[in-house]
Amino acid sequence: MNKFKYTIPENILFTTAPKDVSYAIFFNFNKADEVSGFTTKFGDITPTLTKNNKFFQINCGILADFSSESARKIGGILAKYLDIHKIESINFPDNAFSSFSDLQTESFFEGIFLGKYSFTTHKSNTEMFESIIYIHPQNPISEDQIISVHKLTFVVNLVRELGHEPANIINPVTLAKIAEEIAIENHILFKKIDYLELEKMGAGGITSVGKGSATKPSMLILEYSGSPDSDTKPIALVGKAITFDTGGYSLKSVDSIKGMKYDKMGGITVLGIILASALLGIKQNLIGVVCSAENMISQDAFRPDDIITTLSGKTVEILTTDAEGRLVLADGLTFVQNEYAPRIILDFATLTGGIVTALGKIRAGLFSNNEDLATTLFEFGEKTGEKLWRMPLDEEYFEFIRGDDADLKNSGGREGHPIMGGIFLKQFVQNNTPWVHLDIAGTAESTKAENYQPKGANGFGVRLTIDWLKSLK
Numbered sequence: 215m216n217k218f219k220y221t222i223p224e225n226i227l228f229t230t231a232p233k234d235v236s237y238a239i240f241f242n243f244n245k246a247d248e249v250s251g252f253t254t255k256f257g258d259i260t261p262t263l264t265k266n267n268k269f270f271q272i273n274c275g276i277l278a279d280f281s282s283e284s285a286r287k288i289g290g291i292l293a294k295y296l297d298i299h300k301i302e303s304i305n306f307p308d309n310a311f312s313s314f315s316d317l318q319t320e321s322f323f324e325g326i327f328l329g330k331y332s333f334t335t336h337k338s339n340t341e342m343f344e345s346i347i348y349i350h351p352q353n354p355i356s357e358d359q360i361i362s363v364h365k366l367t368f369v370v371n372l373v374r375e376l377g378h379e380p381a382n383i384i385n386p387v388t389l390a391k392i393a394e395e396i397a398i399e400n401h402i403l404f405k406k407i408d409y410l411e412l413e414k415m416g417a418g419g420i421t422s423v424g425k426g427s428a429t430k431p432s433m434l435i436l437e438y439s440g441s442p443d444s445d446t447k448p449i450a451l452v453g454k455a456i457t458f459d460t461g462g463y464s465l466k467s468v469d470s471i472k473g474m475k476y477d478k479m480g481g482i483t484v485l486g487i488i489l490a491s492a493l494l495g496i497k498q499n500l501i502g503v504v505c506s507a508e509n510m511i512s513q514d515a516f517r518p519d520d521i522i523t524t525l526s527g528k529t530v531e532i533l534t535t536d537a538e539g540r541l542v543l544a545d546g547l548t549f550v551q552n553e554y555a556p557r558i559i560l561d562f563a564t565l566t567g568g569i570v571t572a573l574g575k576i577r578a579g580l581f582s583n584n585e586d587l588a589t590t591l592f593e594f595g596e597k598t599g600e601k602l603w604r605m606p607l608d609e610e611y612f613e614f615i616r617g618d619d620a621d622l623k624n625s626g627g628r629e630g631h632p633i634m635g636g637i638f639l640k641q642f643v644q645n646n647t648p649w650v651h652l653d654i655a656g657t658a659e660s661t662k663a664e665n666y667q668p669k670g671a672n673g674f675g676v677r678l679t680i681d682w683l684k685s686l687k
């Protein structure tokens with residue numbers, strides 16, 4: 215089976231459950247004044263067996279506090295419960311979702327499909343278990359809605375899967391093959407700009423970063439035409455995919471090098487957004503650019519003090535080879551603007567450790583040159599639970615990255631570290647095109663499995679962006 219190919223789930227049936235075979239699901243809400251006397255807490259699942267019925271009661275907390283994120287969490291908790299207890303089938307009776315809004319019902323199923331995921335690819339003896347889910351047709355969610363939700367979560371789970379794979383399996387060469395396979399399978403136009411072409415083109419940012427690796431860098435271009443007759447300019451999505459970041463000669467420490475396989479999450483997220491758009495038929499023209507490289511040490515690797523020339527013509531003095539993400543993105547941004555003149559640009563990158571210090575793993579850093587776009591994306595973050603926080607980009611910050619011997623330097627020191635990344639990238643945005651940079655270094659990966667999130671790569675940014683794309687005219 216090709217794991218990049220979407221298939222409609224066979225275990226979800228829009229019919230009344232055959233009698234006595236499955237557990238009916240009931241969602242319980244407490245009134246605020248009842249909470250003290252209640253013995254279960256949010257997310258607790260209580261199985262109940264009577265002579266004629268078997269059902270699960272799920273504690274959903276206080277109705278007034280219930281949000282789509284709560285619904286998603288409940289879905290995730292239920293999915294894990296079904297898996298652990300090998301529950302063969304459950305059913306949602308006709309009034310199951312009477313206390314849920316439409317969005318909450320969708321979010322609940324998102325939680326079910328996302329919560330089931332865990333990374334087991336390389337484990338022997340893992341058996342796949344799938345509960346049958348009966349949905350009474352009188353519930354206000356349609357089969358089409360469920361399939362849309364399922365498609366989106368299929369992509370999020372694929373992003374998790376690819377993100378979780380280590381660097382001996384996913385490197386710039388294998389990532390290009392995967393992206394091509396995904397594109398062919400889903401009628402997306404694919405182009406690979408390989409190392410030699412990048413060199414010829416003068417893309418010194420990405421070639422400098424990736425040339426020390428045995429698997430040479432490339433830029434992967436994915437064109438999705440969701441509105442082929444429209445003459446409006448496309449939306450560009452640019453992602454950093456450093457398949458492993460050793461830091462280069464500015465080598466990372468024993469502690470901070472662990473987990474650097476996740477430095478590709480920005481690029482994988484872009485791949486995911488393009489795939490989800492194709493599966494869901496999003497009515498926009500999109501260009502995905504995945505800047506793919508491995509940051510290694512070798513006789514060919516770039517060094518601190520090197521002065522490189524990016525595709526834009528701007529020169530950069532290398533203060534540290536560990537601030538490499540902004541160099542590959544600089545070329546990705548220039549390329550997509552020169553070739554496609556997009557009307558909006560979003561970039562996704564696990565760019566700085568500084569953003570994790572600032573915002574933890576709860577919110578991603580949002581940097582933008584455009585108030586409307588920043589506000590809109592912030593709001594979609596609140597809605598989808600993929601939360602953002604606006605960071606500043608005052609011109610004063612530029613002084614820290616002004617080069618001594620070149621136009622720019624790639625590090626501005628420790629102060630305002632994530633902002634230095636943002637202000638650096640801003641130098642490569644042409645004509646004030648509306649642009650957002652999302653620093654997902656903290657949010658792209660979870661430290662532990664919780665609710666609907668797995669441990670490791672979690673697919674942050676796909677749902678948020680798809681929701682936003684759906685809202686555009």
Ligand SMILES: [Zn+2]
Pocket residue numbers: 459461535536537538539
């Ligand atoms: Zn780095």
